[in-house]
Amino acid sequence: MKSLRTQIPSRWPAATGLRLSSSTAFIPCGRNVSPQFQQGSRATYADQRLQKKQSPLNQSFSISTYCTKYTTANTYPRSVQQCARYSTSATTTKQPTIHNVFESNTGTWQYIVADPATSKAVIIDPVLNYDPCTQTITTTSADALLALVKEKGYMIERILETHAHADHLTSSSYLQKQLTQSQGFKPPIGIGKRIEQVQKLFGQRYGLAKDEWLGVFDKLFDDDETFSVGELTAKAIHLPGHTPDHLGYQIGDNVFCGDTLFHADIGTARCDFPGGDATHLFQSGRRLLGLDDHVKIWPGHDYPPEGREPIPWMSVRDQREQNKHLRGVVTEKEFVEMRTERDRNLSAPRLLHQSLQINIRAGRLPRKEESGQRLLRLPLKLSGLDW
Template sequence: MAPEPTIHSSFEERTGTWQYVVADPATKKAVIIDAVLDYDPTTQTISTSTADALLKMVSEKGYHIEKILETHAHADHLTAASYLQHRLSQQQGSKPPICIGKRIKQVQELFAAKYGIAAAEYEGVFDHLFDDDEVFEIGQVTAKVIHLPGHTPDHIGYHIHDNVFCGDSIFHADIGTARCDFPGGSAKSLYNSARKLLGLPENVRIWTGHDYPACPARCEAVPWLTVGDHKERNKHLSGEVKEDDFLALRRERDESLAAPKLLDPSLQINIRAGRLPRPTPGGGRLIHLPLKITGEEW
């Protein structure tokens, strides 16, 4: 029988992000999924307290991080992948690769063009690009990559034992599913991805990338629900929801959503796998903020 992994979930409240460390208890080998850098948009300051807490836990548990995993290029938080790789290479004497799905290249090219980022700053920053259905090991635990497009075209999940880390595909049952209005997003693809997830055995736990609990109905963030829970309770997917109904629901919902607060800095850092922009001749590191111009340009 395949060994059951040990799963540590850590909730980052400012961005509503769930981060995960998944470990093989027998060998102490582990992976980190969707880690967060702290970013203050008022002062434009990046700090590492959230990532440092993950490193402290990894050290205390005696884990050896084999890989740093991303589900997609996030638009709502800055990834800590590059920082963690740097620190872990010092801490454990080996450099864990940063991994993401193979379609990241089209996302990098799209947003590099939007923000004026040179190819030299994003090409080759991810150490391994997963193929669909690729299998890898975490010690004695087997993991499989699942392509879950919809929220973004590059989006993947990780199926590990009776768990799927689905990133921004399915959220808590009272939230439903992720938005599909980013470039390359597709509600039709998300519907098919959700059907793929809900076609798994009912006991499989779906670990989500975000949660946004709304008091008084629910004040605690919840990292997972089972496939059975979602089939029974998910507000967008329960019952036998038809594709056309889902597309209409998702379209109406997406039209009402504001852009994520950290959209611009997140995408510029995340297509670089968390690396900082190169210093300017004056020594500063800059990100670009697009202007919105009303009326005639001059």
């Protein structure tokens, strides 16, 4: 396991249009800060993680457990057991084997999707562990993915990002380096072709040199571009709304939709980031819900209320009937009004600035300064103060 401490400069003007939450409690990106807007739970997310019991909803998914231990002594006074859950359900011909690995600190679903005929696979939306209290980066989650890849004998052909995440740091670049050494070839990191809009915007806001973000992704997908995973056919689907560059990936009868839809009791993602648009999100959601009933939708996150475990997928039919924001009777006007009002009360994601600075670099670390340190920049929240 490797670690990195990043130092935060003490002075930097606030970035226009970005809000930094000062709360020390973890409020997931897709949930509101005000208690009246939270998803049915008064407990903190950390408490939920420690108190959850096996839910009957999860028993039908044949979930196995892949556990890694690590210490969070700087945050908690004891070692904790981190369990990454993944599916080993039997698959049919021309359908992938899917391992859904949940990273509980950020509520993120990571996926390894493999062709059972060839053992060739892709990794979708992997997480780099980051402790904002100590500025320490570790690779616990990424190393668990690598161990699973090795255990199953997979050959990773691509690493796929659905968008430039604002709630967790990506481990794509780290995984690429490790897999290049173990496989003998470099799996390209792919994302949607509109990522350069996002990179340019946030590169300027954080004062990053252009060569740190321009051209760092190996593959920029066109809308509806097809590619292969072994002998399986996959397609990149443009799903704007949460962010303008947002993609989903359809592999067999499965769509990995990133932050477009969440579990039905949570609904949809926020649209108040630069380039986000509630009308576009409604249209993207309807595109997904227009697929065949049996197609499985695998979200990028789950923030389960107290009493249920994280659930990795729902069928299109169930999402269409149950999604609290997009069930069939909801009109576009009603959705846009609801989403706009809801987003108005959201705080900024806890790891917003750290995530964006790493993710527009495709997970590469900031270059070393003359001091030998690698630095991230955080805007101060001054509430009108100035001197």
